[in-house]
């Protein structure tokens with residue numbers, strides 16, 4: 001350990017002493033180990049759709065993660081830059097939750113290979129014995145994957161924890177050596193490493209607390225100051241295209257960096273104990289969605305933050321990273337606004353950005369998307385013309401390897417325990433089975449039967465050895481929600497901070513939740529509106545023609561698809577005529593897949609009229625016209641869940657029907 005290290009540890013402990021607290025601040029809620037929470041019903045089916053699609057097969061044919069190169073090893077084992085690291089982080093939970101032996105074996109081989117090739121200095125990855133510069137970031141998603149493997153299989157603990165400590169010691173020296181290993185991307189993504197350090201601190205400190213906290217501080221000091229990026233005086237309130245970044249950190253306004261950076265302030269709070277870090281995290285979250293938000297739950301960034309216009313793009317990587325960050329924000333802070341939004345993103349923005357079979361994905365989705373094709377010109381200042389094509393790797397390969405973390409991490413964060421581990425809470429609503437042992441040796445099983453979000457009702461059965469307080473999230477949009485316990489009368493829900501308490505006795509407890517919601521509209525730019533009911537956003541699903549642009553030579557299911565509108569989409573709607581339609585599946589089972597045209601059981605009807613709505617740049621919709629005149633007869637159109645639409649209008653001009 002170097003001299004400077006000792007000095008900084010003292011400085012660090014003085015910092016903690018100044019706030020009167022030492023050690024890491026506790027989280028409000030704790031996640032459960034991978035494998036404790038399993039999807040059932042339609043959500044299990046959705047995970048299998050992903051597993052049988054691009055996510056579960058790409059390692060077999062896609063050269064970004066399947067080819068052989070350095071050191072005679074397959075590159076996906078060793079390429080801890082982006083390809084292998086993202087793939088591993090996502091496919092560890094995907095393989096285990098889908099119980100797919102091929103993927104589980106592949107993840108194990110990946111882990112074994114990386115650990116076996118860690119060099120004597122502690123470095124992991126393709127820069128071993130090469131002259132390639134050692135940048136830290138690429139290892140961060142790999143470390144998340146390794147932690148998940150340990151959670152699932154504690155036999156791996158010593159091997160992984162030892163390797164992580166070797167790497168932490170090296171990284172600590174590099175950081176003290178003028179921030180070695182921190183280039184511009186690593187500089188924005190330091191919080192992911194801090195979270196791994198905090199996992200070590202929480203579960204395997206082994207006397208290394210000072211080293212761990214010092215490394216967290218070094219990462220923060222050499223990284224982007226997120227407490228400033230998220231400060232209202234610096235935060236961009238428009239598309240950032242020509243806007244100079246007042247802090248000089250251009251990459252802090254990059255959409256994926258920001259999605260990952262949402263974790264930075266809650267992670268910082270744990271070692272600073274500074275309430276201001278939590279307050280700023282919350283303000284930053286609100287600013288992001290106020291100025292760049294989408295009715296689908298997510299925000300727009302076609303590379304950089306892109307404002308509110310409906311033709312601008314949202315990158316698939318930032319969709320899944322925001323979901324993961326929102327889960328973590330909730331666990332540290334406990335504000336239900338984070339999980340309300342993550343659930344909306346999961347059930348709207350995520351499935352909208354892939355074909356129903358999860359074989360083809362976009363790089364950018366648009367809130368109003370009238371074509372998915374090679375667009376010249378395109379509406380994205382910093383992305384290519386191929387960005388909204390549904391394919392294997394449109395525009396960049398990153399989202400092909402990163403998107404598979406979306407569903408698995410949503411599932412693994414769907415339940416949490418309270419900090420004292422005596423209570424269990426369901427925070428994401430949907431069909432699950434969770435098994436865990438709570439404090440005071442209380443083994444508990446929870447089974448949730450529902451087709452939510454395609455229904456308002458959820459049936460929960462809990463078995464427990466001892467009495468405890470169970471919690472279930474009641475989303476902020478619920479109106480007239482009721483709960484009926486053990487077949488008793490339905491009574492109004494009464495959530496506290498978003499959670500309904502249910503007193504569970506030893507033995508079996510059942511309860512039924514009914515969680516209706518009103519139809520609501522959201523004001524969007526140019527006087528347009530977006531339509532919601534409960535967790536789902538509703539859009540006009542533009543009927544489409546489809547053309548295969550290319551097919552992968554080895555795997556023909558991996559194809560690039562062009563979609564064009566085959567009917568008119570230029571409508572204004574009268575929101576006073578919106579009517580909700582529920583056609584529950586007679587079998588009780590949803591179709592598989594469910595996120596494609598005409599498949600979800602819920603829809604809305606609305607009176608619409610044709611209008612003049614110009615096309616911009618020949619392939620995308622201009623801004624919705626304000627107060628347009630009807631150019632033809634009124635008719636009734638149907639709106640469907642946004643996640644099932646691949647071409648759509650989600651922000652409509654309005655008119656008043658007669």
Ligand SMILES: *[C@@H]1O[C@H](CO)[C@@H](O)[C@H](O)[C@H]1NC(C)=O
Pocket residue numbers: 099
């Ligand atoms: C996973 O699959 C194996 C082999 O088919 C089976 O024995 C095991 O019970 C399954 N595990 C779970 C959790 O479903």
Ligand SMILES: *[C@@H]1O[C@H](CO)[C@@H](O)[C@H](O)[C@H]1NC(C)=O
Pocket residue numbers: 071117119128129
């Ligand atoms: C790196 O080089 C050293 C010294 O030549 C050698 O001992 C070691 O095996 C090499 N490591 C890898 C992973 O190839």
Ligand SMILES: *[C@@H]1O[C@H](CO)[C@@H](O)[C@H](O)[C@H]1NC(C)=O
Pocket residue numbers: 018019227274275276277
């Ligand atoms: C807490 O954070 C704020 C904002 O970054 C800073 O101004 C303040 O000095 C910090 N407080 C302590 C005790 O470090």
Ligand SMILES: *[C@@H]1O[C@H](CO)[C@@H](O)[C@H](O)[C@H]1NC(C)=O
Pocket residue numbers: 449450451457458459512
């Ligand atoms: C929930 O329980 C009610 C009452 O037992 C039953 O009618 C309903 O079919 C159940 N729904 C689901 C999704 O299991």
Ligand SMILES: *[C@@H]1O[C@H](CO)[C@@H](O)[C@H](O)[C@H]1NC(C)=O
Pocket residue numbers: 479480516517518
């Ligand atoms: C809630 O209850 C009120 C009063 O009965 C009723 O007017 C309203 O339609 C209900 N809303 C929903 C979404 O159930």
